[in-house]
Amino acid sequence: MDWASLGGLFLGLSALLLGQHLEGGHVGSLLQPAAFVVVFAGTVGAVLLQSGMGNFLRGVAMARWIIAPPKDGFAAASLQIQAWSATARREGLLSLERFQESARDPFVAKGLRLIVDGAEQGKIREILEVDISSYERKERQAVKIWEAAGGYAPTIGILGAVLGLIHVMENLSEPARLGSGIAVAFVATIYGVGLANLVFLPIANKLKAIVAEEVSRREMLADIFFSIAGGDNARVIQEKMSAYR
Structure with a gap:
């Protein structure tokens, strides 16, 4: 938490x-329900139009990381890498097959499979880098829904304010109804600016940091797989690991 x-x-x-x-x-x-509906629903609609349903749902699902962020992948990877390195040096690269079969991380399983299958070092790096680039692109597209919401919400808040003022102008002859229209007008602006700067943009920036950390972990793993395939000793592998922290 x-x-x-x-x-x-x-x-x-x-x-x-x-x-x-x-x-x-x-x-x-x-607390103005009309203002909230205009700002929130309008923002969601604009984001859906921009991002599409797939990216939208993925971005919403990623919001859980704000409260329950992923566990530190580097710490777990360090223990795994030491086991891979020692086993490969002692028993040969084919011995890594048992780690591949038990790996829960698809990226780890792919890297180990490439080593076991005897792929060239250059091919291992090339394939894993393509995988990392694809992962980063998809994740960043999902995160962009929060950035987009932070951009649209203030403007839609202004639209809500204009709608409130239109309501005011339509009821100038009824002073008792002017207060609610003015309230909706100003509160809509507060909702738009407040949601953008207190919720949407902070979420976007935090999710970008989490994605960047995961990309860094995968880059480290790709580098380690390259080293293991080349027969580097444990000291070299340890030095490469420390460079990513």
């Missing part, structure tokens, strides 16, 4: 509510 993310979100939203209270306003005045 990433308590820093939860605390940051809570602190950001609390700052808005506390500021509203200190200014003498009512917190309830910020």
Whole structure:
């Protein structure tokens, strides 16, 4: 559980509510369903139009990493690499087949399979680099839905404000109905700017950092597979591992 993310979100939203209270306003005045529907649904629609359903669903699923980020892959990989290196030096490259069969990570299984199959070093690196590039491209496309939401939300908030002002202008002859229209107008802007800068953009930046870390782990593994295939000793492999931390 990433308590820093939860605390940051809570602190950001609390700052808005506390500021509203200190200014003498009512917190309830910020709860405008019409404004929320315009901003949230409008933003989701714009993001769907840009990204497509596949990237949208993948990006939404990745949001769980904000609260429960993936485990440190480098620590687990270090123990595995030491076992691979020692086994390959002692029993030969074909002995890595048992590690391949038990590997849960498809990328690890592919790297070990290439070594066991006797692929050339250059081919191993080439194939794994293509795999890494494909993974990074797909993940970044999914993360972009949050960046897009952060870009669209403020503008759609302004649209919500304009709709509220149109409602005000239509009811100038009924002063009792003016207050609700003005409230929707200003609250829509708050929702748009607030969601963009307190939720959408922070999520996008954190997910990009998580993806970058996973890409770095895969690059390390690709480098290690290259070294194991070439018969490098444990010291060389250890030095390569340390360069990625």
